[in-house]
Amino acid sequence: MRIFAVAILALLGLTPVASARRVAAVPAVSSSGCGTSRPTGSRQLTVRSGGRTRVVIIHTPRGYVATHTTPLVVNLHGSESTAAAQEAFTGMDSTADADDFLVAYPQAALAAGSGFDWNIPGQPLVGGTAVPRGAPNDVSFLAQVVATIRQQYCVDPARVYATGFSGGARMASQLACAKPSTFAAVAPVSGLRYPAPCQSSRATPIVAFHGTADPVDPYSGNGQQYWTYSVSEAARRWAVHDGCASTPTLSAPASGTSLMSYPACADASAVQLYTLAGEGHEWPGGPTMPKRITRVLGAQSDAIDANTVMWSFFVAHPLIRTG
Secondary structure, three states: OHHHHHHHHOOOOOOOOOOOOOOOOEEOOOOOOOOOOOOOEEEEEEEEEOOEEEEEEEEEOOOOOOOEEEEEEEEEOOOOEOHHHHHHHHOHHHHHHHHOOEEEEEOOOEEEOOEEEOOOOOOOOHHHOOOOOOOOOHHHHHHHHHHHHHHHOOEEEEEEEEEEEOHHHHHHHHHHHHOOOOOOEEEEEOOOOOOOOOOOOOOOOEEEEEEOOOOOOOOOOOOOOOOOOOHHHHHHHHHHHOOOOOOOEEEEEEOOEEEEEEOOOHHHOOEEEEEEOOOOOOOOOOOOOOHHHHHHHOOOOOOOOHHHHHHHHHHOOOOOOOO
């Protein structure tokens, strides 16, 4: 993982992947960040949380209009990685520019290897190490990230989403339970989990991606202390939580890719799992990794573009407030 994190930093100059479906701009009704022009491209923000000053990279799309509400995707890096590495690794800036949404890349605070780890409630760090005493509350931090960005940008509160890779995917899974009124839907990549207990009663839309040859978070489970059950079992548990039908439908959207979809979920929710045959611990459709990295993390796949697929899923699942 340390080799992986260092190599990702070298990818910052690569051309990101293709884009997905555009969301039509909606005139702002009420948002404290609306009306103030912001420069396009990527810049660093600082966020105060739990007495600490934390780092976030925010990417503003070329088509950003300060008088129209804009969707926001919070994109979380993996263990022993960084916000800058995640920006390069996922290539999501290109999708954001084409489809007019903001992307935030927050950075964890627990130093690990050449990067940082997330404090995922109730879970040990990589290698089974216990979370140190006094570690920051990253659920609160990520909620504050959204609140801070809404103060500075014209964000659509019904279209705030979370994705992440590996440890960031496990953190995104946690956000679906811990902050269901903040994040409309989540898209874990190489790290879908079902947190237990799950504090939320809301049926949260979930779309996940995982390779069958993942050596870090094995598809069949039986990995590290935080990775005991299979990815398909994680999807099943989310389907139970979301009130979906018990039997999923199976399809093949692309060569070497299977899609498990649970129908008839509550509140127009959905649970989908894209399984990529032979793919390792990777971001489907992401920038090409050096061979020395794929030798450690397994093969990449471009059978589907995770950015395109998850963005289409997000577009279809804004936050629906009930009650």
